[in-house]
Amino acid sequence: MPMKPYEFDRRYGELDQVVSAHIGQNAEVVDGNGDADGRAPSHALQAYLRHTWHTRPWALAIAEQQLREYARFPPGRLRLRLGEFYSVPDVGLPESRTQDWLLQLADQVRHSVDSSEVPMPSVPRTHWEWQARFPELAQFLGGWFSQDMVDEFPDHEAAVSHYEATTDGALVARLVGEVAELLALNLEETDYVLGLAELGLEVDPPAPLSAGVWLESVMGRLGRPGPKYGPSPTGG
Structure with missing residues (x-):
């Protein structure tokens, strides 16, 4: 479904997909070798990457750009309250961690694209992935x-x-x-x-x-x- 207002689709549409994939899931990264910092994507991000690689691979670059842009220039509370900016849904992280978390997601999406690591198809692992697939x-x-x-x-x-x-x-x-x-x-x-x-x-x-x-x-x-x-x- 399109976001409302329509302008949000252009600026935050793919960001919303990535964040929505984490609702009800553990948003933190897990140990592993997923990027230069030695952190693997969370199960929720793995689900997003798996589905998007196999259905809309071009959207990964958009996701990285929107995640990074929002993290670098987060809106103030007044502008959020006025509805001028997209409000990131609650994924169980303290507000002070959200900006760094979005940058981590952007880094991991970029790593997946740069390394051409296409996740193998598998049984959906999250509610978001079941619904999306x-x-x-x-x-x-x-x-x-x-x-x-x-x-x-x-x-x-x-x-x-x-x-x-x-x-x-x-x-x-x-x-x-x-x-x-x-x-x-x-x-x-x-x-x-x-x-x-x-x-x-x-x-x-x-x-x-x-x-x-x-x-x-x-x-x-x-x-x-x-x-x-x-x-x-x-x-x-």
């Missing part, structure tokens, strides 16, 4: 299979039918692709359950199906070509 699946589960499902639909099949009937076909196809990608991870059943919860599922799959088997059934159902309407090419 499977956005349409998150929309499907969070919108049709929240705890309110039992009040809106008689069963899971009815909810799937409603999604199919009210969603653009291109988005339905995208959902099918995301489910196929998730199943290709070959997770254990408990990991599917945890992953679907991160994506917004708040009800159990229909008995007696496991989470993985239910995903397969949804993919099979929505992946079937629908009926074609209108005149045939021959005019019949």
